[in-house]
Amino acid sequence: MYIYDSVKKTKLPFEPMVPQKASIYVCGPTVYDDAHLGHARSSLSFDLLVRTLKALRYEVTMGKNFTDIDDKIIKKVQETGQNLEEITTHYINQYLEDMKALGVLKSDIEPKATESLEAMESMIQGLIDKDIAYVVSSGDVYFDTSKDSNYGAISHQVGDDKDNQSRVEHTSQKRNPKDFALWKACHGEDDICFNTAFSKGRPGWHIECSAMIEKHFKGNDEYSIDIHGGGADLLFPHHENEAAQSRCATGHELAKYWMHNGFVNINGEKMSKSLGNSFFVKDALKVYDGEILRNYLISVHYRNDFNFNEEDLLNSKKRLDKLYRLKKRIAPTGASKPNKVFQKSILEAMSDDLNISVALASIDEMISETNDKLNANQKDKGLKKETLANIEFINELLGLGGKEPFSYFQIGIDTVTKTQIESLIEQRNEAKKAKDYEKSDAIRDKITAMGIALMDTTDGTLWEKI
RNA sequence: GGCGACAUCGCCAAGUGGUAAGGCCGCAGCCUGCAAAGCUGCUAUCCCCAGUUCGAAUCUGGGUGUCGCCUCCA
Structure with a gap:
């Protein structure tokens, strides 16, 4: 297995801490709204990673968190009058349902920030004790980036602040402009806060991932986990900060490999909540079957930008149709063993930093070869059994082609x-x-x-x- | 202002120094009562300029363009 490490900026052979075991942690959503296609793509990218590693006989532990305490959620609480848990539970369930519809395998660990407050508190306290974090008069706790000589190693983006006219307005209470909040002090009566030794407040965004990784994964002397993933927008500052906290708190690096997926664009522009051009998964699912959406969203390499449009979606569907037509053609039959050459080629493609294009091309080739052979001999039982096994392997590896073929073509017909x-x-x-x-x-x-x-x-x- | 990514056929998209995968669309043929499906064949020299090299889409330098991060963000 080769993966592209977005910190080292190069493709590397995957050599986990423990041979044939892979620990993965991906930054999940902040649950104050429905999942959009960007969440879907991230989820799908790492789903392909998990499936590929499993097909390569790795024992995978996949963790994906839910940020269920944050400014936006609190704002929603204040706006709607619902309590925090009602809101977050609703969106967590909706998220899980959406991802299930897209065929994303369920993560082994799905920690919530609110369930990990103790871990966060103790990590922050440890950093305060080491004088790497400091409490200011408001009660906020900041991480002192000047204390971490490796700060910037993740995003390569620190530099001299004189050259860096960041658009961020710096809090006067910070010692350095790049310092970030580990803990935010309580604001007013209707704020949602938790008591700690240093102040009443709530966690900053970055600390939860570091704390939850420490809580749920056991690494070695060098790293906490093998692979840390997330959207490309998280590289800085989120992952830089996570890495810094963890490094200073634990004395070793957070992750051995870092992977970042590209964005979903709508009309050439990044889709985001703040731009208001979000396309929600649950709305897309009203129009298209989850498998068709999945097929489309995984059809472009995970690191590239993805330009979402309906025309391309329909084109990619035609490719999936061909797979199902073949499945229809060989039915009914039982599965034997997949064709070795085919299995090897598709698995090799995915082992090369999830090269989906080459994987799909090898599927196309398998389909047309099989159709050709069936044209010559409609009743080739051995071929039919092998082909069904091939399709089952595709389903295992890519999550495509698992449906009963006749019903696939009848989705939406009463x-x-x-x-x-x-x-x-x-x-x-x-x-x-x-x-x-x-x-x-x-x-x-x-x-x-x-x-x-x-x-x-x-x-x-x-x-x-x- | 700092940092970074990308630019390959009408469209989507592989390729990381050895002579351009695949899919969609289009055209021709086989099959078919006719279609559809399936199969076969045909269709690019890789944004521009310069350089390195026996050889570059792939490396280097310079342009041009698009997008992203530096604020919550997958």
Whole structure:
């Protein structure tokens, strides 16, 4: 397995702390709103990583957190009058449901910030004791970046502050402009706060990940986890700060490898909540089946920007259709073993920093070769069994092709319409038998007008939703 | 102002020094009553300029363009 390390900026062989075991932690969502396509892409990127590692026989431990205490959630509490837990539980459940619909495997560990306050408190206290963190008069606790000689090693982005006209307004109470809050003191009556030895308040954003990683993973003398992942926007400052806290608190690096996924753009612009151009997963799911969305969102390499548009989505769907047509063609059959050459090529592609394009190309090749062979010999049982095994392997590795093929082409068609279509097909076949082609074509036109395509095969007439 | 990414056929997209994968679309053919599906064939020299090299889409330098991070953000 090779992965691109976005800190070292190069592709490296994956050599975990413990051979054949992989510990992964990915920054999850802040649960104050529904998941958008950007969350989906991040989730899907690391889902492919997990699936690939598993296919390579790694024992994977995957952790993804929920940030369930933060300014925006508190704002939502104040706006809606609902309590914090109601809000966060709702969005956590919605998130999990959305990701499930996209075929994302459930993480082994899903820690919430509010369940890890003790771990955060003790990490912050440790940093205060070491004089790396300091408490100011307001009660805020800051991390002193000047105490960490490696600060900047993650994002390569510190430099001289004189050259850095950051758009951030610096708090006067900070010792250095780059210092960041580990703990934010309570503001007013309706704020949501927790008691600690240093002040009443709540955690800063970065500390939760460091604390939760320490709490849930056991690393070695050098690292806490093998791979730390997240969106490219988290590289700075979030991951820089996480790394600094962890380094100073534990005496070793947080992660051996860092992976960052690219953005989802809408009309060439980053999709984000602040730009107001978010496309929510649950809305997309109303229009498209989860597998079709998944197929589209994973079709571009995870590090590239992804420009979302409906036309491309429909194009990528045609590729998935071909897989299911083949699956339809070999049904019914049992699975034997996947073709070794095929399995090797697709797995090798994914082992190369998740090269999905090459993986998909090898699927295309397998499909057309198999169709070709079936054209020559429709009844090749051995081939059918092998092909089903191939498709099952694809499903395991990429999460595609797992559905019953006939129902795949009938998603969104109700039973009444289904019966209607089938009776029209019967009428058409009778007309065909009588060589009344004018009538049979008229019936086909009628069916086409319903958004259904027909295919006459030796096994009878099949239909698909267009 | 600082830091960074990207630019390959009409569209999507691989490729990290050895002579341009794949998909969609289009065209031609096989198959078909006709279609559809499937199969076969055809379609690019890689943003521009200069350099390194026997050889560059791939390396170096300089442009141009697009996007991102530096504030919450996947």
